[in-house]
Amino acid sequence: MKVQSAMFYFPEEVIEHIFSFLTHHPDRNTVSTVCKAWYKIERLSRREVFVGNCYAIRPDRAAARFPGLRSLTLKGKPHFADFDLVPPDWGGLAGPWIEAMARSCPNLEELRMKRMVVSDESLELLAHAFPNFKALVLVSCEGFSTDGLAAVARSCKSLRELDLQENEIEDRGPRWLNSFPDMCTSLVSLNFACLKGEVNLKSLERLVCRSPNLKCLRLNRAVPVETLAKIMNQCPNLEDLGTGSLLADQFSEAYVSLISALQKCKKLRCLSGFWDASPLCLLAVYPICANLTGLNLSYAPTVQGQDFINLIQHCVKLLRLWVLDSVGDKGLAVVASACKELQELRVFPSDLFAAGPATVTEEGLVAISTGCPKLNSLLYFCHSMTNSALITVSKNCPNFTRFRLCILEPRKPDPATNEPLDEGFGAVVKTCKNLRRFSISGLLTDQVFYYIGKYAKALEMLSIAFAGDTDQGMTYVLNGCKNLRKLEIRDCPFGDGALLADVTKYETMRSLWMSSCDISLRGCKALATKMPSLNVEIINEWEAEMEENLNNGVAEVISNNNNKHINNGNDERKVEKLYVYRTVGGPRTDAPDFVWTL
Amino acid sequence: MEGQTQARYDAEVDNLKDTELRLGLPGSDEEPKKAPKKRGLEDSSVKAPAETGPTAKAQVVGWPPVRSYRKNSIQMVKKGGDQNNEKGGMLVKVSMDGAPYLRKVDLNMYKGYRELREGLDVMFKCFPAAKDEFAVAYEDKDGDLMLVGDVPWEMFITSCKKLRIMKGNEAIGLSSSP
Numbered sequence: 001m002k003v004q005s006a007m008f009y010f011p012e013e014v015i016e017h018i019f020s021f022l023t024h025h026p027d028r029n030t031v032s033t034v035c036k037a038w039y040k041i042e043r044l045s046r047r048e049v050f051v052g053n054c055y056a057i058r059p060d061r062a063a064a065r066f067p068g069l070r071s072l073t074l075k076g077k078p079h080f081a082d083f084d085l086v087p088p089d090w091g092g093l094a095g096p097w098i099e100a101m102a103r104s105c106p107n108l109e110e111l112r113m114k115r116m117v118v119s120d121e122s123l124e125l126l127a128h129a130f131p132n133f134k135a136l137v138l139v140s141c142e143g144f145s146t147d148g149l150a151a152v153a154r155s156c157k158s159l160r161e162l163d164l165q166e167n168e169i170e171d172r173g174p175r176w177l178n179s180f181p182d183m184c185t186s187l188v189s190l191n192f193a194c195l196k197g198e199v200n201l202k203s204l205e206r207l208v209c210r211s212p213n214l215k216c217l218r219l220n221r222a223v224p225v226e227t228l229a230k231i232m233n234q235c236p237n238l239e240d241l242g243t244g245s246l247l248a249d250q251f252s253e254a255y256v257s258l259i260s261a262l263q264k265c266k267k268l269r270c271l272s273g274f275w276d277a278s279p280l281c282l283l284a285v286y287p288i289c290a291n292l293t294g295l296n297l298s299y300a301p302t303v304q305g306q307d308f309i310n311l312i313q314h315c316v317k318l319l320r321l322w323v324l325d326s327v328g329d330k331g332l333a334v335v336a337s338a339c340k341e342l343q344e345l346r347v348f349p350s351d352l353f354a355a356g357p358a359t360v361t362e363e364g365l366v367a368i369s370t371g372c373p374k375l376n377s378l379l380y381f382c383h384s385m386t387n388s389a390l391i392t393v394s395k396n397c398p399n400f401t402r403f404r405l406c407i408l409e410p411r412k413p414d415p416a417t418n419e420p421l422d423e424g425f426g427a428v429v430k431t432c433k434n435l436r437r438f439s440i441s442g443l444l445t446d447q448v449f450y451y452i453g454k455y456a457k458a459l460e461m462l463s464i465a466f467a468g469d470t471d472q473g474m475t476y477v478l479n480g481c482k483n484l485r486k487l488e489i490r491d492c493p494f495g496d497g498a499l500l501a502d503v504t505k506y507e508t509m510r511s512l513w514m515s516s517c518d519i520s521l522r523g524c525k526a527l528a529t530k531m532p533s534l535n536v537e538i539i540n541e542w543e544a545e546m547e548e549n550l551n552n553g554v555a556e557v558i559s560n561n562n563n564k565h566i567n568n569g570n571d572e573r574k575v576e577k578l579y580v581y582r583t584v585g586g587p588r589t590d591a592p593d594f595v596w597t598l
Numbered sequence: 599m600e601g602q603t604q605a606r607y608d609a610e611v612d613n614l615k616d617t618e619l620r621l622g623l624p625g626s627d628e629e630p631k632k633a634p635k636k637r638g639l640e641d642s643s644v645k646a647p648a649e650t651g652p653t654a655k656a657q658v659v660g661w662p663p664v665r666s667y668r669k670n671s672i673q674m675v676k677k678g679g680d681q682n683n684e685k686g687g688m689l690v691k692v693s694m695d696g697a698p699y700l701r702k703v704d705l706n707m708y709k710g711y712r713e714l715r716e717g718l719d720v721m722f723k724c725f726p727a728a729k730d731e732f733a734v735a736y737e738d739k740d741g742d743l744m745l746v747g748d749v750p751w752e753m754f755i756t757s758c759k760k761l762r763i764m765k766g767n768e769a770i771g772l773s774s775s776p
Contacts, residue, residue, distance in 0.1 A: 080660065080663075082663070082665045082666070083660035083661070083663045083664070083665070083666075084659060084660050084666060085659070085660045140665065140667070166665060166667040167667075168666075168667070194667065298668075299668075299671055348664065348668065349662060349664065349672075350672065351672070352662060352664065352669065352672060352707075353709065353713070381662060381664075406662055406663060408662050410658065410661065439663075463663075465661070465663070490660070
């Protein structure tokens, strides 16, 4: 053996050890492509897998490739499903994934899912198939009930984390909380804030008593102040608290115990909940504000005006703030003066109508940008915005990685000049070199897309609505944004020309969504023909319903092999909703009748 | 569709099937230019590109981009956390004399009569029948046909079971004021 060859020989264990320092998924994906040996070592030592689109790969294949898998993250429905643009029964089923993992990856410890449909049966299977299961995180999911939660609570003996964020959960009663083991639990984090129903308060108190490791606890609205106070007395080490309903009388025992309990929790860093919060209960919170790094008041419309100002002015270490626009420009000005460390701000609408009273404007945003130069993540709903404000904001805060601005009225121009907002958003992409996520709104022409294509080189996700003039707009983006992964478009005049401008681009992206645009069936078919490695799916509810009716209401699954609709001659029909994604899994086998894979 | 469960969605589909008029076989030339939507809230999404400015204030599906979960919370608060409203929207059928199919609207999504009128305007203005002057009537709990606008809004939305857009001259018998 030559000396040079010997130098390149490392035992597998050494290579595996080197790989263990690669925590970033793309890096691990890259090393697996170097050679067969590295592929094998990497896949056997891989502990965490992130699947951004659950249809990009068959569950069995993923499970077979990574038998040592401990942590799986899955995302299902397209992002616009959050806004009701995807019909129910579209898919995103967790069942096949959990089943595949149960067969091949018994060491699974963590499962994180977003926008997926999870059944109680699947949760039952999960509870029994993975003896070391530790963490279940469900975000924006649906399809299960509190019975499923009970199964997890009962059978996952090592459960540390049960985190339910904004899911649609069928409430079958408060019994599920009783299902946790009678002895000490290993719970570190429990979040059931999104449960709509009643909670058995005694069960909750007992559970907290026997969970000495609890650091994060987020309650739902049904938990009153009395119980909150009792719980907090039990867990002085709590770091993250989501209150229940914060309603109490001044001289009530509940209120007094709340104050003393809060003062004991020296480690509290993150607060949320605040349902029905009365000014009195807010007073109780002041003593702990100085140490808070995270505050979520976005479900607390009662916290506004002077109450908000009194609260927020103490929060000098705040990094993350979520509020409603009812705090007004005045409230935001106080945030700007008090929260100098602020990194993330989200301002949600308290009224969904553009016609409602204006609450925050461009002034509030400019004030924030002036006072909080460390701001890097923004979600801002407002009634109007000006170019000059956006230009100022980007000058003040060049570090944006996420910038989402939603002007409530579609296509609204700059009210000061009546011009489109191209220059304002253009300034953001020119200045913020690290911008990864961008959502734009208001009156926008192709010009803004020219800027995005030219300057937004780090951009990974772009959301567009009611914008642009011609196909050129979308083409600028496809041609210019080298790192684009997700593009979602609604109600824009982009047609087949834009769709087909750069078809190989879609292979470098996770997915493309286009709804209420100007694309035709012919264009979509052309895309499907040119790019067999993509799934080109159209969602067409009207025609599927027509077919059902013709069969006298008998529900008939129209398989994708049945070309009755797709090939009945009229390819000029406009496509209402298009979803394109790269995949190695082939066409979906679970597509409902209104989803056609071309 | 805010906050609707699967069961509610199924029930809605069944209701629509019972009453909708058909347009013909798929693929025939009688198909309308724009595929009609079966869910009442999804109309404006198709028409929005043609609208500009203030008329676009009417309800557009999926806009503003706020998660259903949060939207439901906003509505719950507005109604003072009323248990009834927590279950989802108040969907009622809307028929228009001369239109080929019915629509559905969620009465909870409107703040008052003006917004409702604007919303119906947007939804139905593509139909030829809309060129005439029309009046909006509703069927109440007792099955009586009443003119919209006489009672306070809150009372109206609890008693309204169905909406009907009638030709102006037919509505004269309902009330002295249009």
